[in-house]
Amino acid sequence: MLNVCRVSGQQQAPHVSGKLEISFSDGLIKGDFQLSKLPGLGKQYKILLNRGLNIGLLKNDSGKVLQYSGFYNDKLIGEAAAYYPVADNDTLSLPQKLSISYTGAFPIYTDTLNSFDFKGMIALNGKTLRAAEQSKWYPVIYDVKNDKELLDVTYDIDVECKDCQTIYINGSRPQSGPAARFVSAVPRQLLLFAGNYKAQVLDNSTFLNADLSPAEAKVFNDNIAFITNFYKAYLSAPYGDKVTLLQHKAVETYGPSGNWGFVTFPTIAVAGETFKSQLDMQKGTFKDTSNYTFYAHEMGHYYFGHLLQPNSTLKWFFLESMAEFLSIKAGQKKYGEVFLRNYISKAKAQVKDWKIKPLPTIVNPDNLGEGYRYIYGPLILLAMEKRFGPGAVEQFCRKALQKPGMETNYNYLLTIVKDAGIKDADWKKFEAEVINQRECKNIYPYL
Numbered sequence: 350m351l352n353v354c355r356v357s358g359q360q361q362a363p364h365v366s367g368k369l370e371i372s373f374s375d376g377l378i379k380g381d382f383q384l385s386k387l388p389g390l391g392k393q394y395k396i397l398l399n400r401g402l403n404i405g406l407l408k409n410d411s412g413k414v415l416q417y418s419g420f421y422n423d424k425l426i427g428e429a430a431a432y433y434p435v436a437d438n439d440t441l442s443l444p445q446k447l448s449i450s451y452t453g454a455f456p457i458y459t460d461t462l463n464s465f466d467f468k469g470m471i472a473l474n475g476k477t478l479r480a481a482e483q484s485k486w487y488p489v490i491y492d493v494k495n496d497k498e499l500l501d502v503t504y505d506i507d508v509e510c511k512d513c514q515t516i517y518i519n520g521s522r523p524q525s526g527p528a529a530r531f532v533s534a535v536p537r538q539l540l541l542f543a544g545n546y547k548a549q550v551l552d553n554s555t556f557l558n559a560d561l562s563p564a565e566a567k568v569f570n571d572n573i574a575f576i577t578n579f580y581k582a583y584l585s586a587p588y589g590d591k592v593t594l595l596q597h598k599a600v601e602t603y604g605p606s607g608n609w610g611f612v613t614f615p616t617i618a619v620a621g622e623t624f625k626s627q628l629d630m631q632k633g634t635f636k637d638t639s640n641y642t643f644y645a646h647e648m649g650h651y652y653f654g655h656l657l658q659p660n661s662t663l664k665w666f667f668l669e670s671m672a673e674f675l676s677i678k679a680g681q682k683k684y685g686e687v688f689l690r691n692y693i694s695k696a697k698a699q700v701k702d703w704k705i706k707p708l709p710t711i712v713n714p715d716n717l718g719e720g721y722r723y724i725y726g727p728l729i730l731l732a733m734e735k736r737f738g739p740g741a742v743e744q745f746c747r748k749a750l751q752k753p754g755m756e757t758n759y760n761y762l763l764t765i766v767k768d769a770g771i772k773d774a775d776w777k778k779f780e781a782e783v784i785n786q787r788e789c790k791n792i793y794p795y796l
């Protein structure tokens with residue numbers, strides 16, 4: 350399945366500036382960064398840095414070397430070691446600025462690959478270095494109280510990599526090596542992709558390491574443009590980001606049909622199948638509708654994930670089910686009713702024996718498991734279309750985007766239902782017949 354994806358949003362974003370040096374041939378990374386515009390988190394914070402990166406010095410804004418803890422006998426948080434400056438045996442309140450220098454080296458996998466790869470790896474394969482935000486290749490502030498990593502940052506970063514043909518930091522235009530400066534006033538999660546690859550910059554999309562002919566790039570770009578045009582019309586909202594499509598070779602082996610995708614918006618990264626192999630140049634489209642809907646799903650996160658940043662109990666419904674629903678609508682627009690009927694019959698077969706917690710009873714976001722998020726949630730939205738009409742669900746999607754900053758729980762869903770013009774009595778009936786059903790197959794008659 351190509352639907353591993355993770356999206357998170359921006360708040361008052363920290364600013365990261367400084368320099369990163371990469372020695373490509375031996376996997377060495379050296380960072381010297383200043384973090385500024387840090388939020389007032391008091392003592393409720395940690396500084397996260399990849400477990401393979403060693404802090405050289407931690408300094409305050411006047412250049413004074415700080416003591417810090419987290420170096421000895423502490424727990425990792427995900428892929429990262431968690432540090433915190435101390436003074437007089439107590440955590441130092443988070444200052445507005447901090448400087449951190451660090452060094453680390455990472456294995457290069459060429460002939461024999463690793464037993465695993467994932468978004469948290471700093472992955473070198475001899476041709477490219479890939480480090481997503483999850484790897485914490487840059488220092489990330491962790492807000493302990495709200496259990497939140499402040500991954501989105503504005504940045505001004507110089508990258509030096511003498512063996513790199515191309516260097517890219519998420520949200521910026523790719524640049525030629527061996528040295529380049531990247532600046533963004535828009536907060537981004539920092540995906541770094543550097544090495545010996547070519548960048549192809551088109552109107553609607555940028556391709557990295559894709560090795561597409563100009564004709565292939567055009568077909569891909571046209572399909573992406575079709576999706577953005579559909580979304581703009583369907584949601585009556587502009588598509589605010591140009592997507593970057595990144596092809597990379599994972600450091601884990603993927604079989605001929607094995608694929609892995611992840612998103613650090615606006616970058617969509619794919620390993621396994623190549624972009625080139627997904628295209629049917631005769632027809633000017635993707636060989637498989639699932640390729641098309643994969644990209645449509647990921648692009649849908651511009652709206653549900655970026656414009657609306659879901660949280661609370663129905664976080665996964667408003668993040669993944671909505672993005673998946675948009676991709677189904679984009680598929681229907683492109684491939685017609687046959688596509689929709691096929692999609693529904695496949696999804697029905699998958700949910701046949703599933704039992705779920707009805708949406709109003711969800712108390713923990715993780716009560717919505719993967720299948721619920723990606724398959725059953727979208728079926729609920731399709732059942733709503735059937736009951737209330739496509740126009741009402743279109744309104745539902747539009748209205749959902751117009752209330753950013755709210756807690757996306759069931760009450761929120763009810764507010765949107767009302768805003769979409771669905772009558773209370775009609776909704777109550779739908780709740781009883783569909784929403785509150787625990788056995789997924791009970792949705793069959795309503796699709």
Ligand SMILES: [Zn+2]
Binds near residue numbers: 352647669
């Ligand atoms: Zn997704």
